[in-house]
Structure formats: C-alpha cells, structure tokens
Amino acid sequence: MKSSEDLSIGELAERFGLPTHVLRHWESMGLLRPARQTGGRRSYGHADLERVALIRMGKEAGFTLPELRSLLSTASPMDHRDLLRRHVAKLEERISRARAAKELIEHALACPHSFAECEHARERIAAHIPPPGGLTDV
Numbered sequence: 001m002k003s004s005e006d007l008s009i010g011e012l013a014e015r016f017g018l019p020t021h022v023l024r025h026w027e028s029m030g031l032l033r034p035a036r037q038t039g040g041r042r043s044y045g046h047a048d049l050e051r052v053a054l055i056r057m058g059k060e061a062g063f064t065l066p067e068l069r070s071l072l073s074t075a076s077p078m079d080h081r082d083l084l085r086r087h088v089a090k091l092e093e094r095i096s097r098a099r100a101a102k103e104l105i106e107h108a109l110a111c112p113h114s115f116a117e118c119e120h121a122r123e124r125i126a127a128h129i130p131p132p133g134g135l136t137d138v
Helices: 009-016 020-028 046-060 065-071 077-110 119-127
Strands: none
Touching (some): 009 046, 077 119
C-alpha cells in the first residue's frame, strides 16, 4: 500500500514544476535513488523531496550536476571545501562581470552621447578588441 508521503515520478515532477525526464536524468547521474515498488515503479518519499530541493538550490547557485553529485555524496557538503572554495571564486568573477555590465548599461542610460561620441564607451569597446594575432587561451 502506498504511504501518504510516497509520490510517483509524475507527482514529484509536478510538485517541483519539472518534466519527468529531468528526474530520470538526475537518477542516471546518481543524484536521486528512488525506492522501487513492485513492477519497478519509482517511489519518492520525504527524503527525496529534500534531495530535489537541494539539487535545485545547487543548480540555482550555479553548480553543475557532477559537482552536485560530489557535494551530495557525503553527509556534509563541508567535506568538499576545495570544490566550494573554487565555486565561490567563480561566483565572485561572475559578480564582477555582472557589476561591470550593469555600470556600462547605467552609464549608457544616463549619457547624452552616442557610443561613437562617448569617451567612456569608446574606452570600453577598445578594451574588448583583441590585439593583432587574436586571443590566445594557452
């Protein structure tokens, strides 16, 4: 008999607003391990609800599925301090780029000049032109 907390894959997907194939993919990645009922049907309980919430929180924070698999492979994400530190550095870089983009847009909104006439815009555009020989990622 089905417990009041057991959910089918469709019910769990609907509760989180996800397509069922996403939950199946997360299962194939080792992020979810639903119980199996007779006939092989997946059954999700309260712990699975928390797990899906954690996965979604991690994705919102910018973690990849392999990173989340590592973080959730132990009882505490703090067991993966190096991964967390690297992610904080990536977030800081993204925040820095977002702030620079915001400042440029705010300047464009306030500036009475076109990009061709605005010295600030000209400097920013020039800074994004690769040198002769192109960019190197070596």
